[in-house]
Amino acid sequence: MTRTRHDLRHGWKFREDSSDPFLDLNELAVRSLADKKWTYKTQFSRPTELSSERPASTDLVFEGLDTFATVLLNGSQILKSDNMFVSHRVNVTTLLKDTNELEIHFDxxxxxxRELVEEHSHEHTFYVRQTEVSRVPVRKAQYNWGWDWGPILMTAGPWKPVYLEQYVARVDDVWAQCEVSEDLQTCSGKLLAKVSEANGQLVKLSLSLAGSIVFEKECAVDSSGIAETPIEITRPELWYPFTHGTQTRYELRATLGSHDTRSKMIGFRRAELTQQKDEFGKTFFFRINGNDVFCGGSCWIPADSFLSQIPEQRYRDWVKLLYDGNQNMVRVWGGGIYEHDTFFDACDELGIMVWQDFAFACASYPTYKSYLDSVEIEARQNIRRLRSHPSLIIWAGSNEDYQVQERYKLEYNYEDKDPQSWLKTSFPARYTYEYFLPKILSEEDRFAIYHPTSPWGDGKPTADPTVGDKHQWDIWHGAMNRYQEAFRLSARFISEFGMEAYPHLETTRGMITEEKQRYPGSMMMDFRNKAIDHERRLAAYVTENFTVKYDLPSYTHLTQIVQAEAMHFAYKTWRREWGQRKCGGVLVWQLNDCWPTMSWAVVDYHLVKKPAYYAIKNALKPLSIGISREYHDWTSGHVDPTASWKDTKFDLWVASDRTQPVQVDIAVRFISIRTGQEIRQPVALSSVTAHSNTTTEVLKNHEVTENINAGSSDIAGFDPYVIHATMAIGGHVVSSDTYWPQPFKYLDFDERKITIRKVGENKAVISAARPTKGFVFEETQGVELSDNGFDIIPGQDKAVKITGTDVQSLRYTYIGAPEGSIASSAP
Incomplete structure (x- = not known):
């Protein structure tokens, strides 16, 4: 008979009540619960005995217990666990009664x-960035201790399914170890299955494509429970990131007689991390099936502070946002979890590459034996669970742990290659990242790509821009460079950078219930934002660039446009360097939030997109035009603040993900910000070849023939203008970009004369008599827009598709809008 499963999903009871920590200051009210012990109880009946020629076994399976758990069945202890990331299977065949009580105690x-820190203080010095040191020896999602974007909410309980499983024999796992040849013509290796209680039976291993079997073989089971067979596929259909091809997947199945079967959807691809010396240092980019791939995307934190309340559809919705936003990579950050199978399934289906950190972040972790023993079980289980996903491109050992080594000057001699000696230093975690984890990974998934940590560059300082990946925090943190200086801040692969912004007003009003607290700088607004020095940093970026209004709607809008502009400058600038393979990828910190808040997220907790999301979407189009001018400082010392108004040169380029060159037509217009009139003849470039998978430099230091601002020293005599470029194929505009004189606060945005008209049932067309910056519809839950946070250029209407609401109900604003216009609705 086949294996059966009985979920223990209902009937649980547990002690302690608390308020909703996502509202107001309630996080403070529930913090004391972190010190409590918790008990979960449920009762269940003995499952009906399987009808079989052999006695059935019954296991009690715990897919995840968070974290220090003691499990009792009918009063007898059957399990102790101290690792949230580990699953457990306990044979309870002889312990079951007609009615059973299951009890789980959580410390x-x-x-x-804190006890573990004290216990092991003689052998390890615990250093930590972000919240308290007690998180370091605990194998639990580290963000539960709070982070600079999330609350301190210590969870305890069964966070994954608990169920009874009956079987006579079972298939534990099925997987493929295959490599695609360099010429992509063959895929060879072996198929494997791990089984229990096979008792001499054969296992049938099969591979199917679109319902047709392409391989099938019956295999014997060896003494360790492994069945395997060699396989070679000629001309395999391959899995690609969505920006470069299709997402073909095969069904791999293992069948153990009539007792059990297990199947997975798998994909074949040849993935390489290319690190070669060049004129800039050493490259860092990914090559998939022979194609160099620019990775544009986001970093990912857990989607909720309470993981068990994330439904599968919500995971799919999040991944769909990546796909819709032209983002082909997501980095799963090490302070969270090894993500849910549904998350990876969605990435497989949609062609999103995944960078997965092991679960270590911002600390100096210990290496005492019991700790490493637990880490080994954790690593092996999660590698086995995830290794069949073609979307999983790279594993990294940790997040920013080598920055902790640098900050506290812990011992690190890159030339010392003896792992045993590393254990005797003040930075023993090097053993984990440079020996232990890669060894386990190679044993469990021999073709996997591994990177010791993020950021990392072959033993060089983590801030080195010439090698490895870099977390570029000189925008926002560090030197607080202006986002207009992104061209100075490039690296070989930027795996973190970011800029904060408020969410849309609906989210703010939902998380702060007291109306009198809904203003920038209120106690509740400040408490909600966990970023260190957030108010002075965000205010600096806003005031440097815009005329500031401090009411909540206006300030919300300004923070959102600052964030969107930072994304625009960064993605456009760094993607431009793909042409020389100088920058191999850009991942914003961060895509999402774990609770309603203001943060670096470009989409808020409720999946409501900020304008920055659309800025990234537009910068990562398959064909994207870019325009730039020389950077001119405007407030340092004795600089000329009108310099950007007088500049007469600009660059123009096209970035392409396409696998073939394409002919495009480009038009460049010069439009007065004050009058909306064209101040000189446009530049028209016909049949320009945009080369494949690279950057095409179209104009470099192109001189505008006349300079209407050159001779003036009186502000009234200046006529600042935008440079607006469009790129079309067959008369259809596929991309545009606008360069504005910087900063915006020096410009006159009066009387933009905005017109909005409804076309059909779900389209708004917006036009303006004068160049308009930062037009934003106020998005709400359930509303979908094709674009937002955009510029409007005279003579070029902007069409936006809208679903989930009527055009007339949308509220909007823009830079220079009259007071209170956020409440304006489209006609």
């Missing part, structure tokens, strides 16, 4: 962590 992870 406080906060208090146990």
């Amino acid at each position: 406080s992870a906060m208090l146990r962590g």
Whole structure:
């Protein structure tokens, strides 16, 4: 008979009540719960005995217990666990009664962590960035201790399914170890299955494509429970990121007689991390099936502070946002979890590449034996669970742990290649990242790509821009460079950077219930934002660039446009360097939030997109035009603040992900910001070849023939203008870009004369008599827009598709809008 499963999903009871920590200051009210012990109880009946020629076994399976758990069945202890990331299977065949009581006791992870720090203080010095040191020895999602974007909410309980499983024999796992040849013509290796209680039966291993079997073989099971067979596929259909091809997947199945079967959807691809010396240092980019791939995307944190309340559809919705936003990579950050199978399934289906950190972040982790033993089980289980996903491109050992090594000057001699000696230093975690984890990974998934940490560059300082990946925080943190200086801040692969912004007003009003607290700088607004020095940093970027209004709607809008502009400059500038393979990818910190807040997220907790999301979407189009001018400082010392108005040169380029060259037509217009009139003849470039998978430099230091602002020293005599470029194929505009004189606060945005008309049932067409910056519809839950946070250029109407609401109900604003216009609705 086949294996059966009985979920223990209902009937649980547990102690302690609390308020909703996502509202107001309630996080403070529930913090004391972190010190509590918790007990979960449920009752269940003995499952009906399987009818079989052999006695059936019954296992109690715990896919995840968070974190220090003691499990009792009918009063007898059957399990102790101290690792949130590990699953457990306990044979309870002889322990079951007609009616059974299951009881799980959870100790406080906060208090146990403090005890472990004290217990092991003689052998390890615990250093930590972000919240308290008690998180370091605990194998639990580190963000539960709070982070600079999330609350301190210590969870305890069964966070993944608990169920009874009955079987006579079972298939534990099925997977493929195959490599695609360099010429992509063959895929060879072996298929494997791990089985229990096979008792001499054969296992049938099969591979199917679109319902047709392409390989099938019956295999014997060896003494360790492994069945395997060699396989070679000629001219395999391959899996590609969506920007470069299709997402073909095969069904791999293992069948153990009539007792059990298990199948997975898998994909074949040849993935390489290319690190070669060049004129800039050493490259860092990915090559998939022989194609160099620019990775544009986001970093990912857990989608909720309470993981068990994330439904599968919500995971799919998040991944769909990546796809819709032209983002082909997501980096799963090490302070969270090894993500849900549904998350990876969605990435497989949609062609999103995944960078997965092991679960270590911003600390100096210990290496005492019991700790490493637990880490080994954790690593092996999660590698086995995830290794069949073609979307999983790279594993990294940790997040920013080598920055902790640098900050506290812990011992690190890159020339020392003896792993045992590393254990005796003040930075023993090097053993974990440079020896232990890569060894385990190579044993469990021999073709996987591994990177010791993020950021990392072959032993060089983590801030080195010439090698490896870099977390570029000199925008926002560090030197607080202006986002207009992105061209100075490039690296071989930028795996983190970001800029904060408020969410849309609906989210703010939902998370702060007291109307009197809904203003920038209120106690509740400040408490909600966990970023260190957030108010002075965000205010600096806003005031440097815009005329500031401090009411909540206006300030919300300004922060959103600052964030969108930072994304525009960064993605456009760094993607431009793909042409020389100088920059191999850009991943914003961060895509999402784990609770309603203001943060670096470009989409808020409720999946409502900020304008920055659309700025990234437009910068990552398959064909994207870019325009830039020389950077001119405007407030440092004795600089000329009108310099950007007088500049007469600009660059123009096209970035392409396409696999073939394409002919495009380009038009460049010069439009007065004050009058909306064209101040000189446009530049028309016909049949320009945009080369494949690279950057095509179209104009370099192109001189505008006349300079209407050159001779003036009186502000009234200046006529600043935008340079607006469009790129068309067959008369259809596929991309545009606008360069504005910087900063915006020096420009006159009066009387933009905005017109909005409804076309059909779900389209708004927006036009303006004068160049308009930062037009934003106020998005709400359930509303979908094709674009937002855009510029409007005279003579070029902007069409926006809208679903989930009527055009007339949308509220909007823009830079220079009259007071209170956020409440304006489209006619």
